[in-house]
Amino acid sequence: MPQKIKSDLKSEKYDPYAAVRVGEFRVFLIGRIFMILAFQMIDIIVYQQVYELTKNPLLIGFIGLAQAIPIISIALYAGHVADRRNRRNIIIIANILVLFATIALIGMTYDLRSFINTYGLLSIYGLVFIIGFARGFLGPATFSLLGQLVNRDLYASAATWNSSVWQTAAVLGPALGGLCYAHFSSGPSYGVACAFLLISILMFLFFIKSRPSPKPIVNESLRESILSGIKFVFRSQIILGALTLDLFAVLFGGVVALLPFFANDILHTNAVGLGLLKAAPAFGSVMVAIVMVYIPQKKNAGRNLLFCVFGFGLCMIFFGISKSFPLSIGLLVLSGIFDNVSVVIRNTTLQLKTPDHMRGRVSAVNSIFIGSSNEIGAVESGVAARLMGIIPSVIFGGLMTLGVVGVTAWRAPELRKLDLTEMKEDEEIIT
Numbered sequence: 001m002p003q004k005i006k007s008d009l010k011s012e013k014y015d016p017y018a019a020v021r022v023g024e025f026r027v028f029l030i031g032r033i034f035m036i037l038a039f040q041m042i043d044i045i046v047y048q049q050v051y052e053l054t055k056n057p058l059l060i061g062f063i064g065l066a067q068a069i070p071i072i073s074i075a076l077y078a079g080h081v082a083d084r085r086n087r088r089n090i091i092i093i094a095n096i097l098v099l100f101a102t103i104a105l106i107g108m109t110y111d112l113r114s115f116i117n118t119y120g121l122l123s124i125y126g127l128v129f130i131i132g133f134a135r136g137f138l139g140p141a142t143f144s145l146l147g148q149l150v151n152r153d154l155y156a157s158a159a160t161w162n163s164s165v166w167q168t169a170a171v172l173g174p175a176l177g178g179l180c181y182a183h184f185s186s187g188p189s190y191g192v193a194c195a196f197l198l199i200s201i202l203m204f205l206f207f208i209k210s211r212p213s214p215k216p217i218v219n220e221s222l223r224e225s226i227l228s229g230i231k232f233v234f235r236s237q238i239i240l241g242a243l244t245l246d247l248f249a250v251l252f253g254g255v256v257a258l259l260p261f262f263a264n265d266i267l268h269t270n271a272v273g274l275g276l277l278k279a280a281p282a283f284g285s286v287m288v289a290i291v292m293v294y295i296p297q298k299k300n301a302g303r304n305l306l307f308c309v310f311g312f313g314l315c316m317i318f319f320g321i322s323k324s325f326p327l328s329i330g331l332l333v334l335s336g337i338f339d340n341v342s343v344v345i346r347n348t349t350l351q352l353k354t355p356d357h358m359r360g361r362v363s364a365v366n367s368i369f370i371g372s373s374n375e376i377g378a379v380e381s382g383v384a385a386r387l388m389g390i391i392p393s394v395i396f397g398g399l400m401t402l403g404v405v406g407v408t409a410w411r412a413p414e415l416r417k418l419d420l421t422e423m424k425e426d427e428e429i430i431t
Contacts (some may be wrong), residue, residue, distance in 0.1 A: 016293045019157035024208050025149045029165045031203035032142070035095060036166055038196040039135075040173025042102060044278055045181055045189050046128060048271055049109075050121065051260040057390070059121060061257045061382020066125040067132030072368055074136035076226045079364025082140035083225070083357055084213050087148065090141035092204050094134040099197045101130040106190045136367065143347075143363035147356055148211050155351040156420065157293075163344045164289035167336070170282030178275020214357040229361025232354075239353055239362075241412030242305065242346045243369040245404065249309045249342075250370070252400035254377035255316060261390050267325045280329045284336025285343075292344055302418030305345045306409050311338040313401030320394030346370075348420055 020026055050060050082090060104127055150158045180189035220228065233239050255262070256278065263274035315335035322328045354362045384393035409416055 016157065019150050019154045019161050022150050022154070025146075025158060025161075027203055027207040028146065028149055029161060031200045031208075032162070032165050033169045034196040034200040034203070036169035037173045037176065038098070038102070038193040038200070039131075040170055040278075041177035041180070041189060041193040041196070042098075042105070042131065044174045044177035044275055045186050045193075046105075046124065047257070047260060048178075048181055048274060049186055050124065051264070053121070057258060057261060057385040058382045060260065061380075061385075062121075062125060063128055064257055064377065064382075066128040067135065070129055070133035071136040071139075074133060075140070075364040075367045076229070076361070077222075077364075078137040078367075079140040079229055079361035080222060080225045081137065082144045082360025082363070084360075086210055086213060087141045087145040087360070088204055088208050088210055090137055091145065092201055094137045094141070095197055095201050095204075097134040098131050099194055099201070101127045101134075102190055102194050102197065106187050106194070109185075109187045109190065139367040140360040140363040143350070143366070144356075144359035145208075145211075147351060147354075147359050149208075152352075156348045159347040159351055160289065160292050160344050163340060163347060164286065164293065167282045167285035167289055167340055171279045171286055174278035174282075175275045178271050178273075178278070181275075182271040226361065229358060229365060232358055232362060233365045236353065237412050237414040238302075238349060238418055241408055241415035242349055243366060244412075245305070245309055245408045245415075246342060246346060247369040248404040249312060249401045251377045251380055252397040252404070254381060254397070255319065255394055256377070257381040258385055258390055258394065261385070262328065266323065266390065267328060269325060273325065276329060277332060280332035281336030281339060284333035284338075285340035286336075287333075288337040288340050289344070292341070299419055301345045301349075301420045302415045305342050305418070306405055306416065308338040308341040310402060310405045311335075312342075313398045313405065315398075316401065317395050317398035320391050320398065345418075345420070349418070352420065 020029070046063055047060060050063060054060070105124075108123060108127075146158055146162060147155070176192070177189060180192055233243070259277050260274055263269045263277055267273065267277075269277075312335050315331045315338065319328055319331040319335070322331060350362060350366060381393060381397070384396060387393075388396060
C-alpha cells in the first residue's frame with residue numbers, strides 16, 4: 001500500500017511536496033525522466049536525419065504517422081491489458097522493445113545513405129513503427145501505475161510533479177539530442193538514448209515493487225472490457241470535452257514536424273538551433289509547472305483550461321509570422337506555458353474521475369485522443385505545408401485551434417464550469 005500522507009485538495013494547508021515524499025513515486029519520476037530523455041533524443045535525431053536525406057515535409061510528416069498508427073491500433077487493447085496485468089512489468093517490457101529498436105537504428109546509421117538507397121525510408125519508418133507500438137502500451141500502463149503508487153488525496157500533487165518531470169526531460173532531451181547530433185553524429189547520439197533507456201528499465205525493475213492488477217468489478221469479455229472504457233469516457237462531458245479540446249488543438253496547432261524547416265530555411269540556424277526550438281515549449285512548461293507545484297489548479301480549472309488552449313493557438317499564429325530566432329523561441333516557450341496548464345488540469349481530472357480498475361482503458365482512450373495527436377498532427381502539418389506552404393499552414397493551424405476552443409466552450413458547459421475541489425470518482429460501470 002502507498003505511504004499514507006495527509007493532503008487534501010480542499011485543505012488550506014496545501015503541501016506541494018506531499019507526493020514526492022512517497023519513496024516509490026520518487027523512483028517512478030526518476031525512471032520517467034530517463035525514459036523521456038531517450039524518447040525525445042530519438043525523435044530529434046530521426047527527424048533531422050530524414051530532413052537531411054529528403055528535404056521533404058511530407059516524408060518528415062510520415063515519421064509521425066509511423067508512430068501514430070500502432071499507438072491508435074493497439075491503444076484500446078493496451079488499456080485492457082493495463083487493467084488486467086502487472087503495470088510495472090508492462091512498462092519494463094515496452095522499454096526493452098524500444099531499446100532493441102534503437103540499437104537497430106544505430107546499426108543502420110553508420111552507412112545510412114547506402115542503407116536508404118538499398119531499402120528506402122521504409123527501414124526507418126519500420127523501426128519508428130516498433131517504437132510507436134511500445135508507446136501504445138506505455139501510456140496506459142504508466143498512467144495506471146501512478147494511481148497505485150500514491151493515495152487518492154495526492155493525485156493532484158502527483159499529476160503536477162509527473163507533468164513537471166515530463167516537461168523537464170522534454171526540455172533536456174531535444175537539446176541534448178541536437179548537441180550530440182551536431183558534435184558526435186547520429187550513432188553515438190542513439191547510444192546515449194540507449195543508456196538512458198537501460199537506466200529507466202533498471203529503476204522500474206529493482207526499485208518499484210510488483211503490484212497485482214486490480215480485480216475487475218464484473219467479469220467481462222475482451223470486447224465488453226474495451227467497450228466499457230469507451231462508454232465511460234463518452235458518458236462524461238468533462239472528460240470527453242477536455243480530451244477533444246486537446247486533441248484538435250494539438251492536431252491543428254502543433255508545429256513539431258515543421259521545425260526543421262523553420263530552423264534551417266526560415267530562421268537560418270542548425271541542428272543545435274533545431275534542438276533549442278523543439279525544447280522551448282517544454283522549457284515554458286517547466287517554468288509554469290514549478291509555479292503549479294505551489295499553486296495547484298483547483299477552482300476555475302475549466303475556465304483556465306479554455307483560456308490556455310486559446311493562448312496556445314495565438315502563439316502558433318505569431319510563431320508562423322516570426323522571422324526572428326529569439327522571438328520564435330519566446331513564442332514557443334509561451335506556448336509551452338499555456339500547454340502545460342491544460343495538461344495538468346486534464347491529467348488531474350482523469351486521475352480523480354477514474355476508478356482504479358478502469359484506469360488503463362480510460363488512459364487508452366486518452367492515448368488515442370492525445371498521445372497520438374502529436375504524430376497525426378505531424379502528418380497534418382506535412383500535408384498542409386505541402387498544399388499551402390510552411391508559414392500559411394502554421395497560421396491556419398493556429399486559427400483552427402481558436403475555433404476549437406470556441407466550439408468546446410459552447411458545447412461543453414460542464415467543462416467550462418469545472419472545479420477540481422468538487423470532483424469525485426465515478427464508480428458506475430457501463431457494460
